[in-house]
Amino acid sequence: MKITRKEFLRLTGLSLLAGGAMQVVRAIGQGGTAARAAASQPVRLGMVIDLSKCREKDGCNECIHACNTTHNIPQIANRAHEVKWIWTEPFGTVFPSAQTGYAEQSYTKVQVPLMCNHCAEPPCTRVCPTRATWKRDDGIVMMDWHRCIGCRYCIAACPYGSRSFNWQDPRPAIASINPDFPTRTKGIVEKCNFCEERLARGMKPACVEACPQGVFTFGNLADPESEPRDLLRSRFALQREPELGTGPSVYYLM
Amino acid sequence: MRDRVWIFIGLAVFVAAFTAPFWHVHAKTSARQPDLVLPANQKECVAPASTMRDAHMQMLLNWREDVVRRGDRRYVAFDGKVYEKSLTHTCLGCHSKAAFCDRCHEYSGVSGPYCWNCHSDPQATVTRSRP
Numbered sequence: 001m002k003i004t005r006k007e008f009l010r011l012t013g014l015s016l017l018a019g020g021a022m023q024v025v026r027a028i029g030q031g032g033t034a035a036r037a038a039a040s041q042p043v044r045l046g047m048v049i050d051l052s053k054c055r056e057k058d059g060c061n062e063c064i065h066a067c068n069t070t071h072n073i074p075q076i077a078n079r080a081h082e083v084k085w086i087w088t089e090p091f092g093t094v095f096p097s098a099q100t101g102y103a104e105q106s107y108t109k110v111q112v113p114l115m116c117n118h119c120a121e122p123p124c125t126r127v128c129p130t131r132a133t134w135k136r137d138d139g140i141v142m143m144d145w146h147r148c149i150g151c152r153y154c155i156a157a158c159p160y161g162s163r164s165f166n167w168q169d170p171r172p173a174i175a176s177i178n179p180d181f182p183t184r185t186k187g188i189v190e191k192c193n194f195c196e197e198r199l200a201r202g203m204k205p206a207c208v209e210a211c212p213q214g215v216f217t218f219g220n221l222a223d224p225e226s227e228p229r230d231l232l233r234s235r236f237a238l239q240r241e242p243e244l245g246t247g248p249s250v251y252y253l254m
Numbered sequence: 255m256r257d258r259v260w261i262f263i264g265l266a267v268f269v270a271a272f273t274a275p276f277w278h279v280h281a282k283t284s285a286r287q288p289d290l291v292l293p294a295n296q297k298e299c300v301a302p303a304s305t306m307r308d309a310h311m312q313m314l315l316n317w318r319e320d321v322v323r324r325g326d327r328r329y330v331a332f333d334g335k336v337y338e339k340s341l342t343h344t345c346l347g348c349h350s351k352a353a354f355c356d357r358c359h360e361y362s363g364v365s366g367p368y369c370w371n372c373h374s375d376p377q378a379t380v381t382r383s384r385p
Contacts, residue, residue: 136325144322145372179342182372200327 044139045118045194046221046249047205048228048237051091053213055110061088063113066210070195072183074166074173083164085192086115086207095238095252112252113215115207116141116162116192117240120247124154124163133189139221139249140194150187159244163191194218221249288361293348300331300344311367314341341373351375 003011054060067073067086076082088111092099095112122141125134132147133154155163169186177183181197184190195205203209208216219226228251231237237251299306301313317339320326329337329344337344349355352375359365 142322146318146322177374179374179376183374185371196325200325 042222043220044222048217048231048251050215050253054215057213062210063207066206070206071181072174072178074170076173081167088113117248117250123157127153127157145188148188163189165189288357291353296348300337
């Protein structure tokens, strides 16, 4: 079969048209999915900690205790080896620039509960060479302990000291092991996971549930109608070192 | 031809000596399969027994990736039943680690999996936490 010049040109033109039409169809399809993704509510889980309520019960550490038992966190006396998910530090250490020098009574004595900030731009996830830590779509900075090689880059990157390294086998240092949650091994980094495993079962984080004062308010910061957003709208709040650009998801009410 | 008897005796001795190790091992051990304790409360596993025997390790790895990295905890089984992707709750909810996992792994000489370095056997931890 011989093809004439006219037929050849007609075929070429039609093929080009078909190719162009395909591109248009694909672009329309992608536009549709993008619109759908925007329509589904974005989620950014966060915590608001009311220090005025926390102050009322001096010396209480129910939140820390609840976290320790839920997540099998070893209790190691040697501070160089200690493992912590939620812990406390004096106000002046946590917010050094928020001190007036005359606020001794109301602030300086206060122990501030600290945990992983689950940053919007987490520096720890950027440095992990094995992608053992990453930011989930709901804002939780998650860890995969199966994949952690213990290089501790993330510990160096975190400006908040939220990550701990297991310098020794943690199991002997756990009073009673909760079988519902794994322990870790020597050579693994760990930190607060916003009780991801409890959220999946429709429960609130352990510290939120354990606090007798209702200090912690947990919810979706991206939803303007959520409880934490309600608090942040009406009260003055601080984040830890926001100038670093990490965008912490943990807020402190004064 | 008068040596025929000696030749056959020699051959018999040779065959006996050559195969002695096999007889020795056979007499000492048996090829009996390990005595596995199957769950009393359940008849069906999350997949047919043959699949589980061949591919439980791949399934555990897939479950692990799904739960930790994708937050996907729902497993729809071959018969449409829905299970939670959980070693502690689903697998050990029926099976006994000591009388099922460990026995077969010991029998087949598979010492590899380090699941238990972190994950705990609910039965063992219950007895351990009791004084």
